Each structure stands twice: as C-alpha cells, then as structure tokens.
Amino acid sequence: MTDRIHTVPTEPFDGQKPGTSGLRKKTRVFMQPRYVEAFTQSIFDAIGGVAGKTLVLGGDGRYFNDRAAQVILRMAAANGAARMIVGQGALLSTPAASNLIRRRGADGGIILSASHNPGGEDEDFGMKFNGPNGGPASETVTDAIFERTRTIREYRIMDAQDVDLSRLGEVRLGDTVVEVVDPVADYADLMAQLFDFAAIRSMFARGFAMRFDAMHAVTGPYARELLENRLGAAPGTVVNATPLPDFGGGHPDPNPVWASDLVDLMMGPNAPDFAAASDGDGDRNMILGRGIYVTPSDSLAVLAANATHAPGYARGLAGVARSMPTSRAADRVAAALGIEAYETPTGWKFFGNLLDAGRVTLCGEESAGTGSDHVREKDGLWAVLLWLNILAARDQPVDAIMTDHWARFGRDFYSRHDYEAVPTERANALIDRLRGMLEFLPGQKFGELTVAQADDFSYVDPVDGSVSQRQGIRVLFTDDSRVVFRLSGTGTEGATLRVYLERHAGPHADHAQDPDQALGPVIAAAEAVAQIREHTGRDRPDVTT
Numbered sequence: 001m002t003d004r005i006h007t008v009p010t011e012p013f014d015g016q017k018p019g020t021s022g023l024r025k026k027t028r029v030f031m032q033p034r035y036v037e038a039f040t041q042s043i044f045d046a047i048g049g050v051a052g053k054t055l056v057l058g059g060d061g062r063y064f065n066d067r068a069a070q071v072i073l074r075m076a077a078a079n080g081a082a083r084m085i086v087g088q089g090a091l092l093s094t095p096a097a098s099n100l101i102r103r104r105g106a107d108g109g110i111i112l113s114a115s116h117n118p119g120g121e122d123e124d125f126g127m128k129f130n131g132p133n134g135g136p137a138s139e140t141v142t143d144a145i146f147e148r149t150r151t152i153r154e155y156r157i158m159d160a161q162d163v164d165l166s167r168l169g170e171v172r173l174g175d176t177v178v179e180v181v182d183p184v185a186d187y188a189d190l191m192a193q194l195f196d197f198a199a200i201r202s203m204f205a206r207g208f209a210m211r212f213d214a215m216h217a218v219t220g221p222y223a224r225e226l227l228e229n230r231l232g233a234a235p236g237t238v239v240n241a242t243p244l245p246d247f248g249g250g251h252p253d254p255n256p257v258w259a260s261d262l263v264d265l266m267m268g269p270n271a272p273d274f275a276a277a278s279d280g281d282g283d284r285n286m287i288l289g290r291g292i293y294v295t296p297s298d299s300l301a302v303l304a305a306n307a308t309h310a311p312g313y314a315r316g317l318a319g320v321a322r323s324m325p326t327s328r329a330a331d332r333v334a335a336a337l338g339i340e341a342y343e344t345p346t347g348w349k350f351f352g353n354l355l356d357a358g359r360v361t362l363c364g365e366e367s368a369g370t371g372s373d374h375v376r377e378k379d380g381l382w383a384v385l386l387w388l389n390i391l392a393a394r395d396q397p398v399d400a401i402m403t404d405h406w407a408r409f410g411r412d413f414y415s416r417h418d419y420e421a422v423p424t425e426r427a428n429a430l431i432d433r434l435r436g437m438l439e440f441l442p443g444q445k446f447g448e449l450t451v452a453q454a455d456d457f458s459y460v461d462p463v464d465g466s467v468s469q470r471q472g473i474r475v476l477f478t479d480d481s482r483v484v485f486r487l488s489g490t491g492t493e494g495a496t497l498r499v500y501l502e503r504h505a506g507p508h509a510d511h512a513q514d515p516d517q518a519l520g521p522v523i524a525a526a527e528a529v530a531q532i533r534e535h536t537g538r539d540r541p542d543v544t545t
C-alpha cells in the first residue's frame, strides 16, 4: 500500500463556531472543499493533537455522513491516532457514542449529526466533539476549537482508499487501527443493566401495546433490538426503522408538530397503551400515552419521582438538573425528595460537571431531552425504557400516572413558541430591548400579570466556577407564571426566537384545562412585554410545542 501523508494548505473558514451542540450548517457548506478538513484539524489541534490517542467516530446516517467519516479517518491516521473506533456503516447514535467513549476509555469522539434538523444535500449537517467523559465538549474546549479555526493554515491527511465500514473487525490505515464495531450491542447491554427487562417483557407478554417511531433516523436498529428482540414487543412496534440519508424527507424531530401521525394515533380510537419517538441522532424523546401527550418538562419530573422502580436507580437520586427554560416541575419533585435541584443554561454540556461530580443523577430539558449519569448525553431510548419500567412496576396507564403526579405536585402548564428564520438583526433588537428594560420591569402590569422579577440568566458552574452569561431573559410574575426569551443556538438560517411559557397550578387546581387556555394570560403578557409581532413581523409562531 502506498499510503502517503500530505500537509495541505487551507484558508480559515468564517463562522466555524460551535453552537449549543457542535457546528451546524447547511450540508453544502460542509461539502465545500477543505471545510470538513479545516474543522477536523482545528478539533485535533485544540485538544493537543491526536497522536497515540483513541477516538470514537459515528453519526446519524444523514446525507454526507459516510463521506465526512472517511475524511476524518484519513486525517486521524495522518495525525498519528492510535485507534479509531467506528460504528458499522459510520452509524452511532449520540448516546451510544457517549457510551462507547466511556466504556472503551477513549480520549473523545466525533459525532456527525445535525440532530433533529432535516438531512439531505440542501438541508443540514453537523459535527461535534465529545470529551473523554463521553459528554459534549465544554465551552472552554469549543472556544479553543473556534479560536483554532480562525488561524488554521494547513491540515494533515493520508492518501488512502476508503475504509470498508460495512464489515466488523479491524483494519489498518497506516499505523492507525480502525476498529469497526456493532453500533447497537454495547448500548443494548448497558440498558439491560439499568432496567428490569423481565418485568417489561412480562408486560408486553400480557398484551401491552406500543408504537415507537424512529422517524427514519438512527434509533431504528437500536429500538428494534431492544423493544422487539430483547423485550418481546410485537413485531412492527418500531416503525420507520431504517435510517435514511434524508430521513424520508421529514424533520426527525420528536414533537407534536413533526411527529403528528403518532400524536393523531394516540388521540384516536385505536391508540395503543404507549407511544414514543426519537430524533435524528437518538438523543431526544417524545412520550405519549393513550389520549395524552407528556411534555418533556413533565416527563423529567415523573421520571425523577419514580426512578427507584428501575434497578439502576433503586438507591435513589443524588439530585436533578434541568435547563433554565425547562419548567420547574422537576424542582418540586426534588424538594419533596429532599435532593438538590440545579438550573443550568440550555445545552447538555452544562450537565457534564454535575454528573461527573456525582451531584445529579437525572437531567432534562424542555427540548425533548432526558438522561442520567449512565452516559454523558441525553438519551431518547433510555427515557422510553425508564417509562416502560415505571409502567410495568406501577401497572397503571400513562394518564393515571400523570393525574396522580399533578395531584401531588401541581401542574406546570407549559408551551414553547418558536419564530424561525427571523432576520438576525430583528431578533437581536428584540432581545437587546428586553435587556435594556430589565431593571424597570418589576412591578409593571401586563394584562392580568404583574412582574415580580426579571433578569438575563447567568450561570456559575458549581463545580469549576466557570461563568456563562446572557443565557436568556427570564420574566417571573407574582403568580409564579414565567416567560423566558432566548435565541436558539442550533439554527442554520437567520435567528430562531424561542419563547417559553409556563404557569403553575397548585395540587388542588383544575389540571384538566387545555394548556393553551391555561397559558392565555402568559402568552398575552409575553407579547406585551416583548412586542414579538412588531419585531418578527409574524402573527403567530411557526412551531408550537
């Protein structure tokens, strides 16, 4: 073999700045000559090189996943990596990649995904780096990567044929061992350690019916293996199970808008007992019972209150964490359990230190993410399995579990309104105006509601003391309602304004109300405070979840 290592000159590319979760851009941006190469070399340089190191590599199977993986392998070889552990077909769900990094003691990993964003030549692509703990790189590391992208002048790559990633086993690329592994096996084994598979199996054997929508994305093979093969759910329980490069033309985003078929099924006469969906890279989840949608914020709270039904959590929880815009439902559970509750900025990376320090066991976000200390990413199938474990243990339907939960803790009515592809300057103007008003807001009345407090969320990491400022505008009203305004860090077009709306109804209030109705005064106050229509030019949100 005439493998040859080249040092290739490049210009820095503008805007290779990792956002909430890695670098996300239009696929065609990534397809420009040297773009993936410049970013990959910047990652390698920012982490002190990869000579002698072991990295995990895989992605969600979207368009360009396979091409980017081959480039990264040739660059890892040229940069002297000792071993690259790659999922067969260059596939790995994000939680499975996190697990592999941890289990194999790797120095980190590169995950190819734009998560729930659509895939295809004209859609989105992404790359993110996870550290040796298996979690998303901290802001210190992503800042160092970004700094490097601004000065990079060359990258190293090996001339070589594509590695056959369809065959399990080891091959060599120069001195680097490329190990192609089954993407599902280790992850499925981990799940079997955490949950009472016998109880879940017996529930399915008694006729419990479920549908899991893999949305043509990466969780299909994982869900088939776990739900149908290991737990005995009826064949056909997992639908849209084959990962496709364009996710079948849809948004692989498990929410009531993009998984509306599943919601329709669960609200109709032929609903099974339970339904769930996951996203492009397998870290998000949506939970539904017959006739009921469980919001991600409520799901976190219910899982926290019931986790001890699962063997992996039988000893109880150290604490729970939620991102700031996530409803405060989980805090109420933590208070009742006498454990710590933490409020972090949006982004799974902020949970890493708390999990590593053993301060929290469960974490979650309003953006359909829930997880625990079993890996360092949110984990869609994990959440589904914990729900199944709880349903098996309590032998009650989802709606009864929710009614019971709200009767005990009260209900946090919750909704998120997204305004997408807003011109960046207009979105910035809205946020800047709010920032300028903060000190004058307390005491002001907006419709029925009076502002109690308002601030721009700032987070001091309790483990390493690092500070993250300007993480979202919080407006708290005297009746304990809340509105949060922030700009998304994952969009690829203009700005996405997210408005998070929340209203608490105590244990004895009417919990059966329609959430939109319950939130009416909060929605009106949000418009009055922020003048959303005027700034965005829109009458209504593009997506409501």
Ligand code: G16
Pocket: 020, 021, 114, 115, 116, 279, 283, 284, 323, 346, 347, 348, 349, 365, 367, 369, 487, 488, 489, 490, 491, 498
């Ligand atoms: C990512 C992050 C999450 C975050 C979500 C939305 O999820 O990992 O922590 O909550 O984006 O972020 P934003 O509101 O900034 O768009 P995923 O599933 O896209 O990786």
